[in-house]
Amino acid sequence: MAPFSFSFLFLLLLQSSFLFNCLTAKHHDDHHHQRVRSPNSNPRLHQAFLALQAWKKVIYSDPKNHTTNWVGPSVCNYFGVYCAPSLDDPKIQVVAGIDLNHGDIAGFLPNELGLLADLALLHLNSNRFCGILPQSLANLSLLFELDLSNNRFVGPFPSVVLHLPKLKYLDLRFNEFEGPIPSELFNKSLDAIFINSNRFTNIIPRNIGGKSASVIVFANNNLKGCLPPTIASFANSLEELLLINTSLSGCLPPEIGFLYKLKVLDVSFNKLMGPLPYSLTGLAQLEQLNLAHNMFSGNLYEGICSLPNLENVTVSYNYFCEEVGICQNLTAKGIAFDDRRNCLPEKPFQRSKKECSAVVERPVDCFEHPCGGGGGGYGSSIAAVPAPAPMPIFSSSSVVAPSHL
Structure with missing residues (x-):
């Protein structure tokens, strides 16, 4: 079977399983239905899925279509998203890096990015991201490299970067930070x-x-x-x-x-x-x-x-x-x-x-x-x-x- 057909069938099975769980669950509200997942799913990748979907909703322009394939739960297949074994459990895959450099993407960074607790690398050089950095980024306790250069971020020096214990590389150049x-x-x-x-x-x-x-x-x-x-x-x-x-x-x-x-x-x-x-x-x-x-x-x-x-x-x-x-x-x-x-x-x-x-x-x-x-x-x-x-x-x-x- 061709890889594309296999991937399509896999996604179909996941969606069918998701629908079955939602229909059989009792005494839960609609918000809970959206979060139901199979026992075999990876909770960390599910958190990443929630974060990336929230981010996609606040991207207003993506002229190079970098986020077009940000669809479905298979976040490791998303463009610019890189998975690796977890540091605390090599058997578990996590989102370890995001690289959207030179994407010319317009939008802002939502609070949900704080769900990417395993992220070690975040590269957003040369885009049109704007606004202030969410304080939730302080949850990225493993972040090693942060490149936000050539964007339109504003506000005082982003104090959130002072709370990233593993940070070694900080690039804020060509933005509108002040003070x-x-x-x-x-x-x-x-x-x-x-x-x-x-x-x-x-x-x-x-x-x-x-x-x-x-x-x-x-x-x-x-x-x-x-x-x-x-x-x-x-x-x-x-x-x-x-x-x-x-x-x-x-x-x-x-x-x-x-x-x-x-x-x-x-x-x-x-x-x-x-x-x-x-x-x-x-x-x-x-x-x-x-x-x-x-x-x-x-x-x-x-x-x-x-x-x-x-x-x-x-x-x-x-x-x-x-x-x-x-x-x-x-x-x-x-x-x-x-x-x-x-x-x-x-x-x-x-x-x-x-x-x-x-x-x-x-x-x-x-x-x-x-x-x-x-x-x-x-x-x-x-x-x-x-x-x-x-x-x-x-x-x-x-x-x-x-x-x-």
């Missing part, structure tokens, strides 16, 4: 934190700390304030830190040099100022350094340019006045280097003397005023210094290096 970022986020044992391109405001939590994150991307939010010294608590894990276009100000803290595993550091398109901390010379694993479109001044140290793994250095649109040693000719080492629009007297495409003098005559003391305030710093002369050029707003389809944006 402050809770410091509790960094107490979790997350490996990757992508919250860029939302509407988060306030400041980076001053008690930011963690032990496990290898990638943190805050880019394209309006966080303001300084990068707190407690960023050093990620020293044993952090490999990529992207703070592009977050309205950061003040000086880079010396503690950033403690991130000895760092490979990518991008703080471009901010309002950072003052000399670079010499501790950057200790970032031996660093491959990409982007300081462009800030108000950094002073020297570009030879120790930075001599880092053994450097591939790309961008310091354009700052106020550096001297490149020391090998920094004068980094391209000779095969390193991509951009130092345009600084105050380097021997280099082409630099700022005017008038622009440069506004900074040189009022140097920033980062030890005395790490956030740029106070006399003698930019706090009293910021109006005289041209602000960095505005950061272009990257769309979800833009290709930016690194690719996390």
